[in-house]
Amino acid sequence: MRLGVLDVGSNTVHLLVVDAHRGARPIPMSSHKSVLRLMRYLEADGAISDEGVAAIISAVGHAAAIARESGLDEFLPFATSAIREAANGEEVLDRVARETSVELQVLPGEDEANLTFLAVRRWYGWSADNILLFDIGGGSLELTQGIDEVPDVARSVPLGAGRSTVEFLPDDPPSEDQVARLRAHARELLSGEVNAFRQLPSPDHVVGSSKTIRSLARLAGHVAEGVGSSERYVLTRRGLDDWTPRLAKIPADSRPALPGITADRTFQIVAGAVVLSEAMRAFDVRELEVSPWALREGLILRRLDVME
Numbered sequence: 001m002r003l004g005v006l007d008v009g010s011n012t013v014h015l016l017v018v019d020a021h022r023g024a025r026p027i028p029m030s031s032h033k034s035v036l037r038l039m040r041y042l043e044a045d046g047a048i049s050d051e052g053v054a055a056i057i058s059a060v061g062h063a064a065a066i067a068r069e070s071g072l073d074e075f076l077p078f079a080t081s082a083i084r085e086a087a088n089g090e091e092v093l094d095r096v097a098r099e100t101s102v103e104l105q106v107l108p109g110e111d112e113a114n115l116t117f118l119a120v121r122r123w124y125g126w127s128a129d130n131i132l133l134f135d136i137g138g139g140s141l142e143l144t145q146g147i148d149e150v151p152d153v154a155r156s157v158p159l160g161a162g163r164s165t166v167e168f169l170p171d172d173p174p175s176e177d178q179v180a181r182l183r184a185h186a187r188e189l190l191s192g193e194v195n196a197f198r199q200l201p202s203p204d205h206v207v208g209s210s211k212t213i214r215s216l217a218r219l220a221g222h223v224a225e226g227v228g229s230s231e232r233y234v235l236t237r238r239g240l241d242d243w244t245p246r247l248a249k250i251p252a253d254s255r256p257a258l259p260g261i262t263a264d265r266t267f268q269i270v271a272g273a274v275v276l277s278e279a280m281r282a283f284d285v286r287e288l289e290v291s292p293w294a295l296r297e298g299l300i301l302r303r304l305d306v307m308e
Helices: 050-068 083-084 089-100 107-123 160-169 176-197 211-220 238-247 250-256 269-282 296-305
Strands: 002-008 014-018 027-035 074-079 131-136 143-146 154-159 205-209 222-224 234-238 286-288
Touching: 002 160, 002 205, 002 296, 027 050, 027 089, 027 234, 050 074, 050 089, 074 083, 074 296, 083 107, 107 143, 107 205, 131 160, 131 211, 131 269, 143 176, 143 269, 154 211, 154 234, 154 269, 160 176, 160 269, 176 238, 176 269, 211 234, 211 238, 211 269, 211 286, 234 238, 238 269, 250 286
Parallel strands: 002 074, 131 205, 205 286
Antiparallel strands: 002 014, 014 027, 131 143, 143 154, 222 234, 234 286
């Protein structure tokens, strides 16, 4: 069957079309993305501004038109933390449904974490044993660990790259003091989250997923040998910490000249680097492997699992 997954996130509206059936890996057929950067449209009371709502409606409407032309058997539209946590989130969802005929399913943070973990587990297989996973979205950081397809612990922390940029790094490029304040904030939040994982055994495999982490791995990581033809990126904390201060000194419009840094992530990549560095430090992780599969693939896999 042909499935379309529409991901309305904090940074992009992304339509992924795949051909899939139970027992087989989803085969990507097409991908369409609109840059949203929704955090810039948040008002003081936490509501999404009229301009931001219009941007969401335009991007969702465009994606829905492409989906209709793609011969889909099923359409899975969903939204994550930015709309979930907005003061006017319900109103935004109603307007999107009314003006585009797309009813977005809002995923709770724990569901985001569980679905992403499912995708990573399927990608690496049972031989990876106990997996610790970091996933950095625009609004939240998901932390999960477990040995099965459902993690033993799943946490969603308000440390997304977009959110952290808006709240702590308003200047372009950010000052050293701004970066230091974000680092201290991330360290404080993560120190409380680590306690939930202390009863678990040490992970056998540490993985990072999301476009932000993939971008950082292409910039500061290296390719290692692995099974299959896909490039296997490994990112060390040392390499990340070496690049982060240099990255922070470069204006956003110049960062896409660097390896791995794309225009849709250039404004929030510094915050993502700081948050990932502190997450790796909090869990005493020296290196991680980067998964090409994340939340969208997890949604597809879950849908295939429940098919009759």
